Amino acid sequence: MNPLPVPSIGTNRPIADRAIGREPADATRSASRRWFGARARSAVRTWVGTRTWFGTRKPFLTKSMKPLKADPRLFDAFAGDYDRYAGLCDPLGEWLAGLELTGDRALDAGCGSGRHALALAGSYTEVLAADVSAPLIEVARIRRSHQRIRYEVASLTDVHDGEGFDLVLSMGTLHHLSDLGAALAHLKSLVRPGGEIVLVDNVATVPGATRRQYIAGAARELAHDLRRMRARDAWWLYRFRTGAVWLDHLMSDHYLTRAQYRDRYGEVFPGADFVDLSFATAMRWRRTIGPTAG
Numbered sequence: 668m669n670p671l672p673v674p675s676i677g678t679n680r681p682i683a684d685r686a687i688g689r690e691p692a693d694a695t696r697s698a699s700r701r702w703f704g705a706r707a708r709s710a711v712r713t714w715v716g717t718r719t720w721f722g723t724r725k726p727f728l729t730k731s732m733k734p735l736k737a738d739p740r741l742f743d744a745f746a747g748d749y750d751r752y753a754g755l756c757d758p759l760g761e762w763l764a765g766l767e768l769t770g771d772r773a774l775d776a777g778c779g780s781g782r783h784a785l786a787l788a789g790s791y792t793e794v795l796a797a798d799v800s801a802p803l804i805e806v807a808r809i810r811r812s813h814q815r816i817r818y819e820v821a822s823l824t825d826v827h828d829g830e831g832f833d834l835v836l837s838m839g840t841l842h843h844l845s846d847l848g849a850a851l852a853h854l855k856s857l858v859r860p861g862g863e864i865v866l867v868d869n870v871a872t873v874p875g876a877t878r879r880q881y882i883a884g885a886a887r888e889l890a891h892d893l894r895r896m897r898a899r900d901a902w903w904l905y906r907f908r909t910g911a912v913w914l915d916h917l918m919s920d921h922y923l924t925r926a927q928y929r930d931r932y933g934e935v936f937p938g939a940d941f942v943d944l945s946f947a948t949a950m951r952w953r954r955t956i957g958p959t960a961g
């Protein structure tokens with residue numbers, strides 16, 4: 668397999684520590700100085716009218732409703748929190764497990780902090796898990812390391828592989844790609860004959876959803892979460908969902924409608940199967956074996 672052209676991030680422990688919300692090991696400041704510093708910073712933030720949510724300094728509920736420029740590396744700013752969020756609510760993990768996928772080589776394109784890659788490691792002998800966010804890959808390496816998984820910092824469009832994969836999987840990622848058609852064609856080229864591709868992405872269930880609508884949705888989720896998890900986790904999820912960092916991220920996301928999804932994906936994968944999931948649509952397609960391999 669060709670090596671991936673990726674930048675090395677080595678063993679940058681301070682980055683990894685911060686990514687999972689831990690103080691870097693080489694921090695030398697005493698606890699009292701840190702406490703005092705935190706109080707002083709908090710007072711200044713209050714004074715300038717901003718709040719700190721989950722370690723990233725952002726105005727809470729910014730007044731501007733202007734969509735932000737989409738930047739997938741936005742995940743870099745809250746990798747540890749995203750991992751906790753995804754761990755607390757993963758409605759698609761169970762669905763994926765139900766597909767009972769097995770084979771030799773799998774690619775998780777846009778693997779985030781490695782949840783699905785780890786699940787695949789149970790039924791594939793080799794898993795390449797690639798994501799453009801270095802902090803998320805650090806979290807994955809720390810929390811979901813596995814001898815069958817190779818985590819790489821790379822855009823999915825830079826993954827090149829001579830052997831091809833039995834499974835190409837991408838969950839919740841393709842809406843970040845500026846050229847969706849090119850990304851779909853590239854992922855298709857990585858599927859070996861007889862192999863399959865499973866692509867799941869968010870769709871616009873409420874066209875042009877606003878911050879207010881997302882906050883109202885978070886309140887509804889809170890009521891539901893309080894019945895299925897510890898109160899402190901449910902409350903943490905609510906604060907994450909209504910925090911400025913996550914709302915900014917959602918405002919920069921652009922989703923297809925379910926119909927557009929089927930059209931765009933169906934153009935590249937004729938004959939694919941589609942299924943509508945709660946906030947997403949999933950597509951499954953297999954490359955045939957033989958001279959007419961599609």
Ligand SMILES: C[S@@+](CC[C@H](N)C(=O)[O-])C[C@H]1O[C@@H](n2cnc3c(N)ncnc32)[C@H](O)[C@@H]1O
Nearest residue numbers: 739777778779798799800822823838839840843
């Ligand atoms: C919503 S998260 C989903 C992560 C993971 N698949 C999951 O389900 O938990 C979207 C992910 O796409 C990644 N991403 C965005 N653009 C990418 C690209 N061009 N190549 C690879 N990953 C990308 C982000 O860094 C982020 O980890």
